[in-house]
Amino acid sequence: MDAIVIACANRNIVNYLNNESASRKAKISRHDLQAILCDKVRTDDKGNYQWRVKKPWDTFTQDVYVALENIIVSFKQNLRVINKTSNYYWHYENGKKVLVKQVKGDSWAIRKTMHKDTVFGEVNLRKVKSVSLNEALKNPQFIVEKDLKRQLLSLLQQNFDIKKIKKIL
Structure with a gap:
């Protein structure tokens, strides 16, 4: 959805939306951009109306709806949480300092933070049901x-x- 909105927005639309957001505090508006980019839409029988940004094309909302319905969302975990370490340490051999790989011991390392709210923690959902x-x-x-x-x-x-x-x- 964000990509569609960004793709359809131009510099004028971004400028207009920024000014409208700021105008709530400053009570000013860009009427020149409003006349170019927006349509005046009646909201009730009393003559009240709203300004709405024009669609890029007539069937924009229907096309976006179809595009969003066809999107398949997937989440891939591309980072292992725990795996073997490949530790190196400095060691002196024959009077020279050498970087040596650790071979003794079976070391494991956590590669992801475990204190953040992630799907790796326990989730306790309370279920409420009516009983006699x-x-x-x-x-x-x-x-x-x-x-x-x-x-x-x-x-x-x-x-x-x-x-x-x-x-x-």
């Missing part, structure tokens, strides 16, 4: 409403019978 009171009394820790849950747990700690709890609630 009998089902809710069987598993009171899954009740979402905090006040009801607190009151129900306190009654269960006081060894109230389920029939008595139903009468109270």
Whole structure:
């Protein structure tokens, strides 16, 4: 969508949109660009109208809709999170300093930050569903409403019978 908008925008449109964005604060407008780039569209029967930027061609919205519907979105992970290291270290051999590759040990290295919000972390989504009171009394820790849950747990700690709890609630 962004590429389509950028491809269809020219210098005048960008200039007009920048001026309109700034005009909200400064109360000025580029009427010359507005007359060239926009159409006056009525919004109601009272005579109110809006200025809308002209389409590049008549079937622009339909063509863009078809183009966007045919796009297949895919996400490829091109960076391994963990892999073997290839560590080198400086070592002296026969009095000379030499760069040597590590051969001893099985070293692994994390190649991606793990502290950012990524798809690699655990996602805990709470699912809310309506159940009968009998089902809710069987598993009171899954009740979402905090006040009801607190009151129900306190009654269960006081060894109230389920029939008595139903009468109270």
